[in-house]
Amino acid sequence: MLTVRSLSTEYAGQKGTVVRAADDVSFEVPQGKFFTLLGPSGCGKTTTLRSIAGLEKPTGGEIRVGDRTVFSAAQGIFVAPNRRNFGMVFQSYAIWPHMNVFQNVAFPLEVGRRRFSQAEKADRVMRVLHAVALDHLAERDATRLSGGQQQRLALARALVMEPDLLLLDEPLSNLDLKLRERMRFELKRIQRELGITTIYVTHDQGEALALSHEIAVMNAGRIVQRGGPRDIYERPKSRFVADFIGSTNFVEGAVLAREADPHHWRVSTPIGELRVVCHEDLGRGEALTVSIRPEDLELTEAPVDGADGRNALSGTVDQKVFLGEYVDFQVKIGETILLARAHPSLRTPIGNPINVRIDPEKCIALPEDEPRRQAA
Amino acid sequence: MEAIGEVGRTRGLQGGDGPRFDAKWLVIALATGLVAWLALVPLVFLVYQSFMTPETAFEPAVFTLGNFAQAYGSAETFTLFVNSVQYGAGTALLAMAIGTSLAWLNERTNTPFKSLFFALSVIPLVIPNILFTVSWIMLASPRIGILNAVMQGVTGTNIVFFDIYSMGGMIWVDGLQDSPIAFLMMTAAFRAMDPSLEESAMMSGASVAQTIRRITLRLTLPASMALFLILFVRAVESFETPALLGLPVGIEVFTSAIYQAIHRYPSDIGLASAYAITLLLVTSLGILVQNRITKETGRFQTVTGKGFRPRQIDLGRWRYATAGLYLLYIFVLVALPFLVLLWASLQKFYSVPTWAALSNVSLDAYRRVIAYPGVDTAVRNSAMLSVTAATLIMLATSVVCWIVVKTKIRGRWLLDALASLPLVFPGIVLGLSIMICYLTIGGPIYGSIWILLIAYLTRFLPYGMRYNMTSMLQIHKELEESAAMSGASWWTTFRRILLPLLKPGLLAGWIYIVIVSVRELSSSILLYSPGNEVIAIIIWELWQNGQTVELAAFGVMLIAVLFVFVMIAQSLGRRFGVREG
Structure with a gap:
């Protein structure tokens, strides 16, 4: 459906420098899928989205929607944003304050190439307002809506012209936490119901994981990893991705030997020997980083051994923080402190010994040669 | 960053299935042309004239430093x-x-x-x-x-x-x-x-x-x-x-x-x-x-946003x-x-x-001044000139401000500077420059009422800029971008999104320019011709003729009218939340 190939977008930075905001970005999104560009601020995700919208003029590459090319540097094609028929929800919502709810939504139908009769226009507007549950507020001034209502209005306005593509630029970031969680479900329901191909930009990994069919993690203008939410979370390919998505523990280590199980390796680390997973080939002695999610550290006061194939470690409770649904423990093993997330029923006092079990499948080895990019 | 506004560099790309010609360019060219003509041309003629001898029927103008010698020699x-x-x-x-x-x-x-x-x-x-x-x-x-x-x-x-x-x-x-x-x-x-x-x-x-x-x-x-x-x-x-x-x-x-x-x-x-x-x-x-x-x-x-008031x-x-x-x-x-x-x-x-x-x-003085020859014409002239000047200025500067604020066109600062240039012109100097300009060019402008319009347009252009600039800066660029994404052309966006959002500033600026145009004397005094008097000129003439009581009566009426106008402006300003600058 949407094909982005080798997209590069530059803009003039300070003192005449050229900033390459999107650098050789390529991806494809099948019809009806929800695709998320995820990354820290300044990673180029918004630039990529705006290039797809036509609000930025890329310097290179190609953008196709279905069989229609909307941008191609090689062929010299650039379709103006108002001719692309993409719906977009902006971060600020960009609700026109001088129009009421109905007028805001009707606007795209009044200015496009296709002409609609009054009745048809009203019908379409009311239908889409119904879909976002704003039909009872049609006559209200747009400025007198709450944050969540404005967000749904912006969505309705983007959907009313039945766009080929829906572009969402951090649409939930201006909402408070509770509302954001509710709108997340709402957004997912509407997208799945309408089956509209959607590109979503966010820096919030929770949103990305909750909403997407596929996620592309971006850093410094490039896509560093692409995959399904589970894939990205459970099998990060780089330290950057592991660090950016969720919280994690990093442990430096060196390869000791290959295990009998495929993709399993034995690694020596400051917290002891670990069995880890790595899908790439590693050489003996090679330096690597092991990423372990806090929720994958299983804490227990009972003695542990490595008999079941799991990694077994012993340490002491250094610090703990009660957070209601769970307790965060800082466990000191040797000189290293690991963060572990445990059920509140575990009440081991600070300073007491504690044992740790970790499934090797959850110890993700990240080879050192992966270029370490820092967030811009 | 802003590509819809980016028109300076094309990087060799031509529009795909987009239109080749955009109303945008015509409007931009017209607004820029108007500003450049108004702000620059009189200045050029003023400088030129200061180095020339007066042209008479018998002698053409020649280059001289005599004017400055005379001015600085004494x-x-x-x-x-x-x-x-x-x-x-x-x-x-x-x-x-x-x-x-x-x-x-x-x-x-x-x-x-x-x-x-x-x-x-x-x-x-x-x-x-x-x-x-x-x-x-x-x-x-x-x-x-x-x-x-x-x-x-x-x-x-x-x-x-x-x-x-x-x-x-x-x-x-x-x-x-x-x-x-x-x-x-x-x-x-x-x-x-x-x-x-x-x-x-x-x-x-x-x-x-x-x-x-x-x-x-x-x-x-x-x-x-x-x-x-x-x-x-x-x-x-x-x-x-x-x-x-x-x-x-x-x-x-x-x-x-x-x-x-x-x-x-x-x-x-x-x-x-x-x-x-x-x-x-x-x-x-x-x-x-x-x-x-x-x-x-x-x-x-x-200035705002501080949550405390000083003790x-x-x-x-x-x-x-x-x-x-x-x-x-x-x-x-x-x-x-x-x-x-x-x-x-x-x-x-x-x-x-x-x-x-x-x-x-x-109340004799009031009766006399209303019947005074030329007063009715002057009032009509002032009304026409101030309304026309205010309307043209506010519309033209809305486009100019859009170019300056919202686009990345190269040299847009120059346009801003040009439109603000008349600020340095004292009224009488502007009057003189415009007089020289249209005397030299010839044609029907000099001696007609339109020369006053040109003077007011030039003189109050910076005010239009100020009012429009303030509102333009407050308009989030996403409001325009979302219109473009909705399929609106530049012209539609300008007409249906920008102008309505600028309206409070447009109105406030419009009324302000009407008021200052009605009071304008120092340019008009060099540019009016018999039959083309305006209100301020009538007051000046009454004073020169020693008709003090008639002047007072006229003045009281004028103050009353201006007061009503200012009150309207203030209440509009409050209603639309405009801060008077």
Whole structure:
């Protein structure tokens, strides 16, 4: 459906420098899928989205929607944003304050190439307002809506012209936490119901994981990893991705030997020997980083051994923080402190010994040669 | 970042299935062309003329340095320069002294009647300079001044207590008139200051006076310097006060000297141009330095958003004294001038108010001035010119501001600078430049009413820029982008999104330009021709003819109309949430 190939977008930075905001970005999104560009601020995700919208003029590459090319540097094609028929929800919502709810939504139908009769226009507007549950507020001034209502209005306005593509630029970031969680479900329901191909930009990994069919993690203008939410979370390919998505523990280590199980390796680390997973080939002695999610550290006061194939470690409770649904423990093993997330029923006092079990499948080895990019 | 606005570089890309031609380009070209023509052409002709001999039927114009030699060779010019500087500095200092102390009382003490004070921001708008000056002649002239008569009555002498026809008189009238500007700007400066800076001085043991001197005034020094320059430039540009008060006793400044050079026979355009260029250099320098100061100190940083109000000094019983000061100020600035005009307008012949004169009260003057030849035409002309000028300016500058704020076109700063250029033109210099320009070009413009329209368009262009710029900066770019994503073309977006959002600013600016156009005298005085008079010219003529009571009647009516207009503007401003700049 949407094909982005080798997209590069530059803009003039300070003192005449050229900033390459999107650098050789390529991806494809099948019809009806929800695709998320995820990354820290300044990673180029918004630039990529705006290039797809036509609000930025890329310097290179190609953008196709279905069989229609909307941008191609090689062929010299650039379709103006108002001719692309993409719906977009902006971060600020960009609700026109001088129009009421109905007028805001009707606007795209009044200015496009296709002409609609009054009745048809009203019908379409009311239908889409119904879909976002704003039909009872049609006559209200747009400025007198709450944050969540404005967000749904912006969505309705983007959907009313039945766009080929829906572009969402951090649409939930201006909402408070509770509302954001509710709108997340709402957004997912509407997208799945309408089956509209959607590109979503966010820096919030929770949103990305909750909403997407596929996620592309971006850093410094490039896509560093692409995959399904589970894939990205459970099998990060780089330290950057592991660090950016969720919280994690990093442990430096060196390869000791290959295990009998495929993709399993034995690694020596400051917290002891670990069995880890790595899908790439590693050489003996090679330096690597092991990423372990806090929720994958299983804490227990009972003695542990490595008999079941799991990694077994012993340490002491250094610090703990009660957070209601769970307790965060800082466990000191040797000189290293690991963060572990445990059920509140575990009440081991600070300073007491504690044992740790970790499934090797959850110890993700990240080879050192992966270029370490820092967030811009 | 903004590609829809990016039109400077195409990087070799041509529109795909988009339209090749966009209404955008036509509108941009028209607005840019208009601005460039208005702002640049008269200046070019002024400079050209100052280096040329006068063209006559027998002799073509030739290059000469004679104008400047004549202008700078004489001792008179030196006097002229000294007078102008004295007048400008005196006016600025007086206005600042009044404005700063009142602003401080208003912002930092618990003096009562505060809300009254902001009404003052409209006073200079409502009473045109020429009427203000005339009213002070009635109050303080040696022969007919009421204040002199009162003082002589009280003391039983014949001493002239006040002589308005003097440098001191000029400074008093103009400084008083500009003091509300100083008040507003210093209020803004005090508000922008973090009050904890003063409070910590107090906590360190400083007295109120020490805090004012060492903290408050020191911190507002850049703002004060900028204000001084603004007031100085306004004063050296002003024409009405020096012409009415200075010329009768031979005190000339640049503006009145230019007027004299044109109005002697034969008129000396070359000399006037040389003076004009000198004045232009002075005002440009003033504005340049002021801009530099303002930019460096970042006066435009947001004033709002601070959740605290400065502690107010409790003046105790003294606050009645300061309230008295307020009332006295308002009395002298507003009530006295208006009442004296009202009194004069109700007399058959002008006389000092006495019980005897009270029995002569009549409305004759109003009847006479309404029937006065040319008044109806002048009112019609002023109405037409001000409405046309205001409309054209607001529309053109909305496009110019869009280009400057929302696009990345190269050289857009130049457009901004061009549109603001007329700010440095004193009214009389602008009048002179436009006169020279259309005399030289020929054609039907000179001698028609359209030359006045051109003058107003040029003179008030910067005001349009200011109003539109303020609103344009507040419009989030996503509001436009979402229209583009909805499928709207540039023209549709401009018409249906931008213009409606600009509306409050457009309206406020429109009314402001209408008001200042109606009052405009210093450009019009060189450009009008018989049959094409405007309101300000009628007042000028009435004064020259000595028809004081008719002038007063006309003035009272004009003030009433302007007052209504300003009230409408204020209520519109409140309704649409426009902050008057």
